[in-house]
Amino acid sequence: MKNTLNSLMAGLAISLAASSAAFADGEVNIYSYRQPELIKPLLDEFTSETGIATNVIFLDKGLAERIKVEGRNSPADIILTADIGNLQTAVDEGVVQNVDDEFINEHIPAQYRDPQGAWFALTTRGRVVYASKDRVEQDSITYEELADPKWKGRICIRDGQHQYNIALIASMIANHGEDFTREWLTGLKNNLARKPAGNDRAQAKSIYSGECDIGIGNTYYVGLMMTNEKDPEQKDWAAAIKVLFPNSDGRGTHVNISGMAMAKNAPNRENALKFMEFLASPKAQELYADAVFEYPVAPGSKPSEIVAGFGEIHPDTLPLAEIAKYRKRASELVDETRFNDGASG
Numbered sequence: 648m649k650n651t652l653n654s655l656m657a658g659l660a661i662s663l664a665a666s667s668a669a670f671a672d673g674e675v676n677i678y679s680y681r682q683p684e685l686i687k688p689l690l691d692e693f694t695s696e697t698g699i700a701t702n703v704i705f706l707d708k709g710l711a712e713r714i715k716v717e718g719r720n721s722p723a724d725i726i727l728t729a730d731i732g733n734l735q736t737a738v739d740e741g742v743v744q745n746v747d748d749e750f751i752n753e754h755i756p757a758q759y760r761d762p763q764g765a766w767f768a769l770t771t772r773g774r775v776v777y778a779s780k781d782r783v784e785q786d787s788i789t790y791e792e793l794a795d796p797k798w799k800g801r802i803c804i805r806d807g808q809h810q811y812n813i814a815l816i817a818s819m820i821a822n823h824g825e826d827f828t829r830e831w832l833t834g835l836k837n838n839l840a841r842k843p844a845g846n847d848r849a850q851a852k853s854i855y856s857g858e859c860d861i862g863i864g865n866t867y868y869v870g871l872m873m874t875n876e877k878d879p880e881q882k883d884w885a886a887a888i889k890v891l892f893p894n895s896d897g898r899g900t901h902v903n904i905s906g907m908a909m910a911k912n913a914p915n916r917e918n919a920l921k922f923m924e925f926l927a928s929p930k931a932q933e934l935y936a937d938a939v940f941e942y943p944v945a946p947g948s949k950p951s952e953i954v955a956g957f958g959e960i961h962p963d964t965l966p967l968a969e970i971a972k973y974r975k976r977a978s979e980l981v982d983e984t985r986f987n988d989g990a991s992g
């Protein structure tokens with residue numbers, strides 16, 4: 648009860664602070680899971696092009712729940728987040744509205760947007776294999792192959808229930824069905840060098856230290872490690888690995904997205920739509936993608952030089968909305984197979 652009350656009070660405090668701003672013309676209120684410094688260049692460009700000011704509320708959790716608590720008076724216009732799981736949560740909580748906009752649809756391929764217009768991807772990230780440059784000879788790989796006993800004791804991965812892995816496992820179900828995926832997950836678990844732990848970067852670190860030969864991680868972390876001046880040790884982790892894009896020659900590499908949605912009760916709907924159109928433009932997508940080491944989704948747009956240096960990505964063409972349907976089942980399979988217990992010896 649106390650927690651509910653606290654979060655309600657916090658929600659109200661934000662509502663008051665931001666809704667007085669929302670009365671002014673020419674503003675758009677953005678609720679973001681993405682770091683303010685990463686999206687600032689984008690927001691500045693939008694304001695200089697349109698004269699519309701942006702207000703950002705950064706949250707590291709509970710974004711959809713907060714908008715729900717704020718209800719009809721929520722100042723939220725736009726939701727910015729990474730991961731299909733977060734976008735789906737916003738849909739499930741009933742805090743988004745559908746958008747049907749010709750310009751946006753033209754610049755965001757159908758596989759990267761909700762069929763009803765509830766959410767739109769702006770960038771993608773591949774869930775790839777980090778492979779030891781020294782100890783892994785092959786230069787191509789498939790997800791299916793990760794269950795092959797030849798990798799026994801050699802693979803590292805983060806928590807199976809993390810949403811990055813849930814989306815990957817959901818994509819396996821979408822491509823192969825549940826029975827295959829259960830068996831695959833069991834095979835992968837039996838190849839683990841240790842219990843699932845750490846974040847994606849920790850898997851690269853474990854390859855660097857020799858604990859494992861193969862790790863699963865998102866593409867952008869390689870860029871973040873390569874350029875990390877604050878913690879230069881991470882440059883060594885990145886230098887120890889090569890990026891293998893699984894299933895490049897077949898159905899394609901599993902990608903997840905960062906994206907946007909229009910909040911259900913957006914008080915500045917017109918400005919919010921302008922902002923969404925701006926973000927959908929190839930120029931803004933590239934600016935955004937460059938800042939976060941991701942891939943813009945607009946047809947013909949290009950990633951940064953660093954990201955291009957990982958190699959070419961051929962994304963799985965299955966629509967993200969199709970994959971998202973299996974997230975719950977994926978999570979259940981992680982439990983059923985006791986994936987997080989690691990190899991059973």
Ligand SMILES: [Fe+2]
Pocket residue numbers: 865
């Ligand atoms: Fe991440």
